[in-house]
Amino acid sequence: MSIGIKGLAEHLNLSIGTVSRALNDRPDVNPETRKRVGEAALALGYVPNQSGRSLRRGQTGVIAFMMETGHEITGQGDAFFMSIFDGVQTVLGRHHLDLVALLCPSDEDAGDYLKRMVSRGIADGIIISSTKRIDPRIDFLASRGVPFVTLGRSSTDAGQPWIDIDFEAMARQAIDRLVARGHERIAVTVPDDDANLGHVFLDSARQAHSAHGLVLDPELALPFRPNEAGGYAVAGRLLALPERPTAVVLLNPSLAAGLYRGLSEAGVRPGRDIAVIGRESPQSPYLSPSLTRFREDLFGCGMALCEALLASMPRYADIYPTGTIRRIWPTELIDGESDAFRAGR
Amino acid sequence: MSIGIKGLAEHLNLSIGTVSRALNDRPDVNPETRKRVGEAALALGYVPNQSGRSLRRGQTGVIAFMMETGHEITGQGDAFFMSIFDGVQTVLGRHHLDLVALLCPSDEDAGDYLKRMVSRGIADGIIISSTKRIDPRIDFLASRGVPFVTLGRSSTDAGQPWIDIDFEAMARQAIDRLVARGHERIAVTVPDDDANLGHVFLDSARQAHSAHGLVLDPELALPFRPNEAGGYAVAGRLLALPERPTAVVLLNPSLAAGLYRGLSEAGVRPGRDIAVIGRESPQSPYLSPSLTRFREDLFGCGMALCEALLASMPRYADIYPTGTIRRIWPTELIDGESDAFRAGR
DNA sequence: AAGGCATCCGTAAACGTTTACGGTAGTATT
DNA sequence: AATACTACCGTAAACGTTTACGGATGCCTT
Structure with missing residues (x-):
C-alpha cells in the first residue's frame, strides 16, 4: 500500500x-x-507501520480504558468519565501515548471481553473502571502481567495500584450533616449490582449512623440504576415507603435530576419537604432548588489514575515514583438549598 | 515474556x-x-502476538469509532451512541472483529488526532461521527486509503459510504404538524458549531415553512450546546425573545429535560402554553407532560453503519453487497402531549 | 607518518507470525 | 512395479521495523 x-x-x-x-x-x-x-x-x-514497530519494540504506545456499554457510559455520571479522560490524556500526552476506550458489549462477559482485548496486545497498559466487589478482571490482568490500574477498589486484590473516590468521607459527612439537622430517617441509595463503591458507601453510612446512636433501616437503602430514569425511580420508591424518610443521599451524579422530577410531580420540594444531598453533574448547577452536593476534581483524578498506571510500568519507573500508588481521592461538599429542610424534633 | x-x-x-x-x-x-x-x-x-500477526496479515481485526471527548459523549444524546455501539458490535461479532473508541481530547484538533491514530495502524476500518459541514477528516481518510464510513453526511465528499438520520423528514414532519395546529412562529434549535445535521435540519425547516407560505424568522433559530444545560439555556433564550414563539422543535435528544426545567421555572407548561417537539432520549419516556418526539432504531442504525463499512472493505466484499452504501435512516414520530397546544387564530 | 579517536553510515539479525512451496511418506491406480 | 495421487508436514521467505556491531572516512594527536 x-x-x-x-x-x-x-x-x-x-x-x-x-x-x-x-x-x-x-x-x-x-x-x-x-x-x-x-x-x-x-x-x-x-x-x-505500527505493527512492525510494536513487534520490534514490544510495545504499542496505547493505553486502554475499559468500560461497559451496557451500563450507559453517561449514566454513570455524564461528564464523569469525560473529565477523567481529559486528565488521563493530559498525562499520556507527555509521553506520546494515546488513549482508546475498550467498549465491552452489554451482552458479553466483561472478563471474556478483556481477555480478548489483552491477547490482541492492543495496549501497553489498561485502566479498568466500575470495579465490582468481586472482580475477576483483576486476577486475570495480574496473571497476564499486564500493567493496569483500577478506578475503584475491590476486595479482589492483586496488589495493583488503584485510585478511588472517598466514599467513606462522603457517607460520613452527609450523615453527620443530616443528623445535626435533626434527621433520623435518612434514605441512602446503592447500586443494583455488585459495584464496590456501593458496599463501601453503605458500610460507611451504617457506621456514621451508629456513631450517632442511630441505626440505618435496611428498608432505606434504595437500589438504583445509574441514570436519570434511575433517579426518577428512586423518588417513586422513596415516596411509597410506609414511613417516609426526611432525607435522602444520592450516590450517583445522574440521580438528582430524575429525583427532582419525581418529587416535583408529587408536590414534594427538595429543601422544603425533604433534604437531598447528591453529587456534582452537568445538570446539578442548574437544578432548582440548588443541590447540596459532593464534587471531586475529576480531571486531577484522571491524572492521578494515569500516573499510578505509568508508575507501575517498568518503562516509566525512572520518571514516576516507585511503589504501587493507591490513593483515596478527596471529595468536597458544596452547599446548596436542597438540604435546608430540618426534621422535626 | x-x-x-x-x-x-x-x-x-x-x-x-x-x-x-x-x-x-x-x-x-x-x-x-x-x-x-x-x-x-x-x-x-x-x-x-497481535503485532506479529498484523504485520504479516496486514490487518488488525479492530474497527475504531472516533468521537470527541470535549463534546461530552453523553451530551450528544446519552444512550444515543451506546445504542449505536451495540448495533455495530453485533455485526462485528459475526466477523471476529472488535470495537474500540478513539477519544479525541477536547483541546486537540480532530484532524491531527485522527492522523496519529491512523498512522498507528490501530484499526482496519474507521467510523467517524458528528460530521461537520466541512470535515477535513474525510479527505484525509480517503487520501490514506483507510476504509471508513461516516455517521452523518458532509459537504466534504470523498465518495465514502455514510448513514445519516433523516433530518429532512424530521424538520418537515415537525413543521407540517405544528403549522396544521395553527402555529406560525416556530422556534427551531441548531447546533452551535458546523455540525452538518444542523445545516440539513435548518434548510429543511426553511423549505417546510415556505411550503406553507411562511418564512422562518432567523431570530427563531436558537443555537444550542448538546446537553441538558443546553436545553435549559434554550428555554431562557426562547422566553427572552421579544415576540415569544408558540412552538419549538428540539434537534437534540438531551435538550428536552433542560428545556422542561427552564420552562417550568418560568411557569410555562409544555403542551398547554407552548408546543414542544423533541427527540427520544433515556429521559424522554419519563418527562411530564409526555414529549412528542422523534425516535430512530439506533441499534439498527449501528448495524447498518457497520455493514456499510465492511462492504467497503475488499476483504468482506464477497459477503456484503458491493457498491458504496449510503442510507438515510428513517425516523418515527411518537405522539405525546407536549405539542397539544394550538396557536390562536 | 603512524596511531588513535570521533563521526557517520551500512549490514544483518531479530521481533512473531503467515503461507507458498517442496518433500516425504503412504495408498490407490494402471 | 512403476506411476500418480493424497495427506501431512517442514523449510524458508516475507511483513516493517529497530539496533548491536563493525567498517569507512576524516581529523587530531604524538
Whole structure:
C-alpha cells in the first residue's frame, strides 16, 4: 500500500538503518542527513507501520480504558468519565501515548471481553473502571502481567495500584450533616449490582449512623440504576415507603435530576419537604432548588489514575515514583438549598 | 515474556508452520495434530502476538469509532451512541472483529488526532461521527486509503459510504404538524458549531415553512450546546425573545429535560402554553407532560453503519453487497402531549 | 607518518507470525 | 512395479521495523 522505510531509504540512497535512526532522533546521524530524511518522509507521506514497530519494540504506545456499554457510559455520571479522560490524556500526552476506550458489549462477559482485548496486545497498559466487589478482571490482568490500574477498589486484590473516590468521607459527612439537622430517617441509595463503591458507601453510612446512636433501616437503602430514569425511580420508591424518610443521599451524579422530577410531580420540594444531598453533574448547577452536593476534581483524578498506571510500568519507573500508588481521592461538599429542610424534633 | 508459537512448536516437536496452520484451522493438517496443538496452546497459555500477526496479515481485526471527548459523549444524546455501539458490535461479532473508541481530547484538533491514530495502524476500518459541514477528516481518510464510513453526511465528499438520520423528514414532519395546529412562529434549535445535521435540519425547516407560505424568522433559530444545560439555556433564550414563539422543535435528544426545567421555572407548561417537539432520549419516556418526539432504531442504525463499512472493505466484499452504501435512516414520530397546544387564530 | 579517536553510515539479525512451496511418506491406480 | 495421487508436514521467505556491531572516512594527536 503506502511507502515503507525501505522505499524511503531507496529514494534517499541511504540504508534503512540510517533512515530509522534519523527518524527516531538517535545520536549518531549527521544532522544534515536527519533533516533530509525528515523532509523526504514528509514529502512522500511516510508513516511508520505500527505493527512492525510494536513487534520490534514490544510495545504499542496505547493505553486502554475499559468500560461497559451496557451500563450507559453517561449514566454513570455524564461528564464523569469525560473529565477523567481529559486528565488521563493530559498525562499520556507527555509521553506520546494515546488513549482508546475498550467498549465491552452489554451482552458479553466483561472478563471474556478483556481477555480478548489483552491477547490482541492492543495496549501497553489498561485502566479498568466500575470495579465490582468481586472482580475477576483483576486476577486475570495480574496473571497476564499486564500493567493496569483500577478506578475503584475491590476486595479482589492483586496488589495493583488503584485510585478511588472517598466514599467513606462522603457517607460520613452527609450523615453527620443530616443528623445535626435533626434527621433520623435518612434514605441512602446503592447500586443494583455488585459495584464496590456501593458496599463501601453503605458500610460507611451504617457506621456514621451508629456513631450517632442511630441505626440505618435496611428498608432505606434504595437500589438504583445509574441514570436519570434511575433517579426518577428512586423518588417513586422513596415516596411509597410506609414511613417516609426526611432525607435522602444520592450516590450517583445522574440521580438528582430524575429525583427532582419525581418529587416535583408529587408536590414534594427538595429543601422544603425533604433534604437531598447528591453529587456534582452537568445538570446539578442548574437544578432548582440548588443541590447540596459532593464534587471531586475529576480531571486531577484522571491524572492521578494515569500516573499510578505509568508508575507501575517498568518503562516509566525512572520518571514516576516507585511503589504501587493507591490513593483515596478527596471529595468536597458544596452547599446548596436542597438540604435546608430540618426534621422535626 | 510469555510463550510464542516457536516455544509451542518446540514443546510439541512440530514445526512452527504446522502449529500455525493448526491454530488457524487450515486444511492440510492432521485432525489429531490439530487437536494436540489446540490443547497444548490452552495448557501453556499461548496467545498469538497481535503485532506479529498484523504485520504479516496486514490487518488488525479492530474497527475504531472516533468521537470527541470535549463534546461530552453523553451530551450528544446519552444512550444515543451506546445504542449505536451495540448495533455495530453485533455485526462485528459475526466477523471476529472488535470495537474500540478513539477519544479525541477536547483541546486537540480532530484532524491531527485522527492522523496519529491512523498512522498507528490501530484499526482496519474507521467510523467517524458528528460530521461537520466541512470535515477535513474525510479527505484525509480517503487520501490514506483507510476504509471508513461516516455517521452523518458532509459537504466534504470523498465518495465514502455514510448513514445519516433523516433530518429532512424530521424538520418537515415537525413543521407540517405544528403549522396544521395553527402555529406560525416556530422556534427551531441548531447546533452551535458546523455540525452538518444542523445545516440539513435548518434548510429543511426553511423549505417546510415556505411550503406553507411562511418564512422562518432567523431570530427563531436558537443555537444550542448538546446537553441538558443546553436545553435549559434554550428555554431562557426562547422566553427572552421579544415576540415569544408558540412552538419549538428540539434537534437534540438531551435538550428536552433542560428545556422542561427552564420552562417550568418560568411557569410555562409544555403542551398547554407552548408546543414542544423533541427527540427520544433515556429521559424522554419519563418527562411530564409526555414529549412528542422523534425516535430512530439506533441499534439498527449501528448495524447498518457497520455493514456499510465492511462492504467497503475488499476483504468482506464477497459477503456484503458491493457498491458504496449510503442510507438515510428513517425516523418515527411518537405522539405525546407536549405539542397539544394550538396557536390562536 | 603512524596511531588513535570521533563521526557517520551500512549490514544483518531479530521481533512473531503467515503461507507458498517442496518433500516425504503412504495408498490407490494402471 | 512403476506411476500418480493424497495427506501431512517442514523449510524458508516475507511483513516493517529497530539496533548491536563493525567498517569507512576524516581529523587530531604524538
